[in-house]
Amino acid sequence: MQDIHELTIICGIDKSGAKEDVEKIRICPGEIIGIVGPTGSGKSSLICDIEQLSQGDTPTRRKILINGKAPGRDIRTDPRKKRIAQLSQNMHFLADMTVEEFLRMHAKSRNRNSDTVEQVIDIANTLTGESIQPGHQLTILSGGQSRALMAADIAVISDSPIVLIDEIENAGIKKQEALKLLAAEGKIVLVVTHDPVLALMTKRRIVMRNGGVRQVITTSTGEMNVCSELVKLDNYMMSLRDTIRQGGLVEQAVVV
Numbered sequence: 001m002q003d004i005h006e007l008t009i010i011c012g013i014d015k016s017g018a019k020e021d022v023e024k025i026r027i028c029p030g031e032i033i034g035i036v037g038p039t040g041s042g043k044s045s046l047i048c049d050i051e052q053l054s055q056g057d058t059p060t061r062r063k064i065l066i067n068g069k070a071p072g073r074d075i076r077t078d079p080r081k082k083r084i085a086q087l088s089q090n091m092h093f094l095a096d097m098t099v100e101e102f103l104r105m106h107a108k109s110r111n112r113n114s115d116t117v118e119q120v121i122d123i124a125n126t127l128t129g130e131s132i133q134p135g136h137q138l139t140i141l142s143g144g145q146s147r148a149l150m151a152a153d154i155a156v157i158s159d160s161p162i163v164l165i166d167e168i169e170n171a172g173i174k175k176q177e178a179l180k181l182l183a184a185e186g187k188i189v190l191v192v193t194h195d196p197v198l199a200l201m202t203k204r205r206i207v208m209r210n211g212g213v214r215q216v217i218t219t220s221t222g223e224m225n226v227c228s229e230l231v232k233l234d235n236y237m238m239s240l241r242d243t244i245r246q247g248g249l250v251e252q253a254v255v256v
């Protein structure tokens with residue numbers, strides 16, 4: 001795929017067949033954009049449209065443009081050319097191989113050297129509480145370990161200019177760190193979230209309802225201030241969670 005300077009979503013129709021309320025959304029490299037909305041409102045479907053580079057051929061009738069143009073068929077169908085990475089909502093490894101074998105194979109297919117394997121495991125282990133070992137079978141990894149491994153794999157090996165993330169907060173991994181890792185400089189990142197901290201960490205957020213885009217909200221200065229307060233609260237909650245997980249006691253509340 002050529003250098004990407006713009007990803008455009010040309011909106012289509014909602015679940016009732018009515019036009020979406022926003023016509024077009026333009027996203028440039030370096031932007032993290034949120035996708036929010038109730039359960040079943042079409043957040044994952046929007047992510048899927050981008051992943052497939054839909055051209056009016058899905059139920060939403062959306063079209064996805066790269067640098068203002070419809071991408072050719074070769075880009076849509078060849079994963080090496082497409083370079084869109086997705087951390088999906090439901091993810092399980094089915095392959096009967098070890099973590100190391102899988103990462104070696106992936107690194108080789110992307111012409112990366114074998115040092116990257118160790119690097120991916122080290123980074124994944126900063127995101128999850130339960131350590132991942134190179135000799136672990138992929139199929140025995142917990143949900144949190146699998147998602148941590150995929151996040152690190154996307155960041156280090158795939159290194160795609162477009163990254164799609166579906167509800168990272170439910171993965172049982174350090175969500176803010178994972179988002180920062182995946183949103184490396186110059187990438188276009190779309191993150192589906194129900195989490196106020198993650199939603200307010202973005203510059204803009206797409207609001208979904210009934211399968212359609214309803215509006216795009218720009219995060220205000222007031223919201224950014226709320227976000228910094230929420231980060232403190234969230235870190236406090238995480239530290240309590242860790243203490244409780246490790247069998248500790250939390251008898252004194254701290255005012256944040």
Ligand SMILES: Nc1ncnc2c1ncn2[C@@H]1O[C@H](COP(=O)(O)OP(=O)(O)OP(=O)(O)O)[C@@H](O)[C@H]1O
Nearest residue numbers: 013014015038039040041042043044045059060211
């Ligand atoms: N524009 C649309 N037209 C027709 N069907 C749609 C449209 N958008 C979404 N759907 C369908 O609605 C259902 C729910 O959508 P989706 O899974 O994307 O919701 P979600 O917001 O991700 O929900 P959750 O928060 O539970 O993950 C899916 O079956 C999807 O195919």
Ligand SMILES: [Mg+2]
Nearest residue numbers: 043044045089
């Ligand atoms: Mg979803």
